[in-house]
Amino acid sequence: MMLPDGSTQLLCLTASSGVPLFTRGASKQLPFSVIGSLNGVHMFGGGQGALLSSCETEGGGKVVWKVFHDSVMLIAVSGGGSSGACSGEEESRLQRLLENVWSCMVLVLGQDELVNLRNIERLKRDLRSCFCLIDKLLEEKHQGVLGNLTHCADSLVPPNPTPLQEAVDGFAQAADSEFGCLFVHGRIVVATEKWWRLAPQEVVLLCALVRTFSASGSASCDYPIFLPQGSPTVAHRLLRFQLLPGVDVCVLCGPTPSLQKAETELVGRFWSPLIETLRSCLAVGERCLPGSVPLRPDVLALLLINRETRRSVSCVQISSHHPLSDSSLSKSRCWELLKLFYIFSISRYFTQEETLCGSPEESTQRSHTEDFLHGFSHQPQQCYLVTEECKSYGLQTQQHQFFLLMLPSVPTFALRTVATQTLADIISATAF
Numbered sequence: 001m002m003l004p005d006g007s008t009q010l011l012c013l014t015a016s017s018g019v020p021l022f023t024r025g026a027s028k029q030l031p032f033s034v035i036g037s038l039n040g041v042h043m044f045g046g047g048q049g050a051l052l053s054s055c056e057t058e059g060g061g062k063v064v065w066k067v068f069h070d071s072v073m074l075i076a077v078s079g080g081g082s083s084g085a086c087s088g089e090e091e092s093r094l095q096r097l098l099e100n101v102w103s104c105m106v107l108v109l110g111q112d113e114l115v116n117l118r119n120i121e122r123l124k125r126d127l128r129s130c131f132c133l134i135d136k137l138l139e140e141k142h143q144g145v146l147g148n149l150t151h152c153a154d155s156l157v158p159p160n161p162t163p164l165q166e167a168v169d170g171f172a173q174a175a176d177s178e179f180g181c182l183f184v185h186g187r188i189v190v191a192t193e194k195w196w197r198l199a200p201q202e203v204v205l206l207c208a209l210v211r212t213f214s215a216s217g218s219a220s221c222d223y224p225i226f227l228p229q230g231s232p233t234v235a236h237r238l239l240r241f242q243l244l245p246g247v248d249v250c251v252l253c254g255p256t257p258s259l260q261k262a263e264t265e266l267v268g269r270f271w272s273p274l275i276e277t278l279r280s281c282l283a284v285g286e287r288c289l290p291g292s293v294p295l296r297p298d299v300l301a302l303l304l305i306n307r308e309t310r311r312s313v314s315c316v317q318i319s320s321h322h323p324l325s326d327s328s329l330s331k332s333r334c335w336e337l338l339k340l341f342y343i344f345s346i347s348r349y350f351t352q353e354e355t356l357c358g359s360p361e362e363s364t365q366r367s368h369t370e371d372f373l374h375g376f377s378h379q380p381q382q383c384y385l386v387t388e389e390c391k392s393y394g395l396q397t398q399q400h401q402f403f404l405l406m407l408p409s410v411p412t413f414a415l416r417t418v419a420t421q422t423l424a425d426i427i428s429a430t431a432f
Contacts, residue, residue: 008094008138010101011075012127013039015067019120022127025138030077038063038075054091064094069115072105074098089343093149097137100148100205103228104133107205111232132212133205144286144316144335145186145211147204149342152305152312154207156187157430158281159290163274165190171270172251175239175262179252184281186211187288188311195252199229200310206238210248213240222259225252243271247278288313293429296418300329300390301338301405304423306432308399313432314338329389334405337390342403345394349380350401384415393419400427 009025018039023029042065045052054064064076076094105114108130117123137148147154158164164182168190172180178194186207195203205228213221219242224235239262240250249271257266271278284290295302295317303314316334329337382395386408393415394403402423410418426432 007079008097009077010097010134010138011035011038011077012101013073013075014117014120015071015073018043018073021072021120021124022131024131024134026079038065038077039073042073042075054094062090062094064091064098066095066098066102068102069111071115071117072102074101089340089347092343092347093339096149096151100137100201101134103201103205104137104208105130106228106232107202107209107225108133110226110235111228133209136208136212136215144314145208146303146312146314146339146342147207149339150303150305150312151200151204152310153200153203154187154288155311155313156184156189156281156284156288157290157293157313157432158184158189158277158284159292160277160280161190163277164281167270167274168192168249171249171266174266174270175251175253176256177251177253181206181250183207183210183214183248183250184278184284185246185286186214189281196309198227202227202229203310206250209238210240210250214242214246214248218242220259220263241267243267244275244278244282246282287315287317289315289426289430293426296422298407298410299404299418299422300407301334302422303338303342303403304426304432305401306399307401311432313426333389337392338403338405341385341392341394341405344385345383345401345403349383350394350396382416384412386412391415395419395423 007026007028009023009030011023011030012021013019013035014021018036020032020035023035042052052065054062056062059079062076062078065073066075067073076098078090078094105127109126113123113126145154146152168180168182169192172178172192178192179198181191181195182189188203188207198206206225209223209225213223221238221240223238223240225238226232226235236252237254238250238252239259240248241263242248249267251262289295297317299317301314301316303312305312316331316338318331318334381397382393384394385392388408391406391408391410391412392404393406394401395416396402400423402419404419404422406415406418
């Protein structure tokens with residue numbers, strides 16, 4: 001059983017009979033006999049009172065199984081050569097992927113249709129409507145989106161948030177909703193208070209859904225969704241409007257208003273006066289931090305998580321004038337290293353209750369971390385990692401977690417100073 005290095009394939013089957021529902025991911029599909037074997041070995045273990053959750057392949061790959069509501073089984077298979085990820089880190093990534101995929105299915109179809117399997121062929125057809133969102137999760141493995149991993153909302157800090165916050169609050173209220181959000185390139189800029197009260201995973205998946213709408217090029221849409229934790233059986237309407245290319249505003253609402261009424265009467269009223277402000281948000285770009293935030297030239301990438309609001313900002317800093325231009329590291333590799341260092345830190349040193357969503361599915365990972373931490377007489381608050389490619393430093397405070405990647409030329413003894421100063425600069429300039 002071999003997949004291309006670094007690739008991931010997702011399999012979905014019925015839990016009781018092992019009927020394949022769909023496969024997504026790697027271009028090289030696994031043979032049907034292998035899929036049957038993966039299902040068979042899991043069923044055999046269950047019959048013997050053993051729960052098979054993961055295993056490694058001879059080629060260095062990983063297989064992870066998970067059954068949801070005794071109805072649907074998801075299997076993730078990754079190829080070897082995951083660019084520096086150890087076995088535990090890769091398993092953590094795949095477990096989180098399976099949880100997100102299940103929630104995607106609930107978001108689009110609702111939990112009842114997935115738990116009560118009445119017509120398998122109809123379910124196969126209905127599941128096709130989930131493919132675009134699931135593919136987005138698989139494709140974002142090496143892109144600048146980390147919410148799928150952290151379950152914290154990927155955010156962009158605007159230069160002037162006050163008028164945008166007022167506009168999104170007023171727009172949501174006019175649409176008979178308490179749930180409104182403004183996105184730039186799929187990252188949250190501002191949102192209503194009730195939007196932030198949604199479960200962290202729901203916020204992350206809604207961001208991914210908006211990115212799929214933006215990629216389609218549609219100007220507006222009225223899309224029924226279920227909230228996997230808040231409302232898995234009752235649908236809501238997601239109204240989404242493109243204000244500028246790359247800028248979207250959304251509200252969650254009930255039967256009213258109609259899409260046409262909201263588009264013709266509300267969008268221009270609240271957002272036309274803010275076109276230049278919206279353009280200034282676009283100018284922030286992938287940096288996700290306004291120009292008032294200074295970043296040292298030897299910083300390669302960073303991830304800042306606000307543990308209280310469950311928001312995050314992240315960026316990779318590479319330009320033609322960057323000292324990294326003489327290195328073999330690419331932007332995608334920097335993103336991958338940042339994700340690996342995040343997993344490395346939270347799976348070994350930092351507390352899990354704040355960084356993870358606390359679902360039962362993650363109890364195993366928390367127990368592994370607790371076993372590791374038994375070797376310490378205290379709760380670690382900082383950690384660092386030195387490799388040939390970069391030097392990384394992580395620190396945890398009561399409100400934040402911060403992960404910083406730096407050039408190998410930065411002296412190891414200076415890592416802590418650089419990290420603490422960079423964190424202080426960002427917080428003082430943005431109050432994030």
